[in-house]
Amino acid sequence: SAVISQKPSRDICQRGTSLTIQCQVDSQVTMMFWYRQQPGQSLTLIATANQGSEATYESGFVIDKFPISRPNLTFSTLTVSNMSPEDSSIYLCSSRRKGLASNEQFFGPGTRLTVL
Amino acid sequence: AQTVTQSQPEMSVQEAETVTLSCTYDTSESDYYLFWYKQPPSRQMILVIRQEAYKQQNATENRFSVNFQKAAKSFSLKISDSQLGDAAMYFCAYRSANRDDKIIFGKGTRLHILP
Numbered sequence: 001s002a003v004i005s006q007k008p009s010r011d012i013c014q015r016g017t018s019l020t021i022q023c024q025v026d027s028q029v030t031m032m033f034w035y036r037q038q039p040g041q042s043l044t045l046i047a048t049a050n051q052g053s054e055a056t057y058e059s060g061f062v063i064d065k066f067p068i069s070r071p072n073l074t075f076s077t078l079t080v081s082n083m084s085p086e087d088s089s090i091y092l093c094s095s096r097r098k099g100l101a102s103n104e105q106f107f108g109p110g111t112r113l114t115v116l
Numbered sequence: 117a118q119t120v121t122q123s124q125p126e127m128s129v130q131e132a133e134t135v136t137l138s139c140t141y142d143t144s145e146s147d148y149y150l151f152w153y154k155q156p157p158s159r160q161m162i163l164v165i166r167q168e169a170y171k172q173q174n175a176t177e178n179r180f181s182v183n184f185q186k187a188a189k190s191f192s193l194k195i196s197d198s199q200l201g202d203a204a205m206y207f208c209a210y211r212s213a214n215r216d217d218k219i220i221f222g223k224g225t226r227l228h229i230l231p
Contacts, residue, residue, distance in 0.1 A: 042222060
């Protein structure tokens with residue numbers, strides 16, 4: 001199994017500012033993902049964080065708005081840039097070991113972001 | 117593209133009773149995985165149960181079991197002897213057997229447990 005921690009657990013930010021969320025996994029995993037969960041909604045994949053290369057973004061999400069870093073196999077950051085109230089959501093980090101399709105995918109506790 | 121549909125936004129069940137949450141999915145693939153995740157108020161996503169599409173036998177995990185109907189593309193979750201701690205959002209999810217593929221989540225069902 002994998003234990004995922006995220007920092008901060010919550011934050012309240014002003015419009016126009018940026019927030020960087022950190023994700024740390026306690027074991028080496030090859031796949032890391034960032035999800036957004038808007039209030040009362042399901043999880044939507046933002047991007048897959050790739051080590052040593054640019055993240056792979058899903059439709060509707062762009063690097064300028066959600067820059068992602070992944071300097072090693074256990075750590076990734078997601079930045080929410082130039083925030084607006086519409087960015088108020090829970091942001092979840094997730095990881096999975098590559099190799100077997102049956103490998104379980106684990107989730108962090110999420111970061112609750114409120115933009116005023 | 118694959119889709120996952122949960123048609124019950126909310127459900128309630130009396131403590132100690134049995135409840136079934138519905139899920140249907142659409143895919144043209146023959147090999148895939150289906151999951152039920154639980155998200156309690158703590159926000160921590162927890163894997164409840166997993167089903168491999170190539171297995172005919174329904175998966176079970178203690179009080180949790182699924183009814184997997186591959187031809188009908190249906191994957192319901194049955195919770196027996198419901199407990200107060202089962203109160204949460206439950207998400208049905210799909211992932212292709214392509215090992216690098218992403219998980220697709222349904223919209224979720226909020227389960228209330230009545231004491």
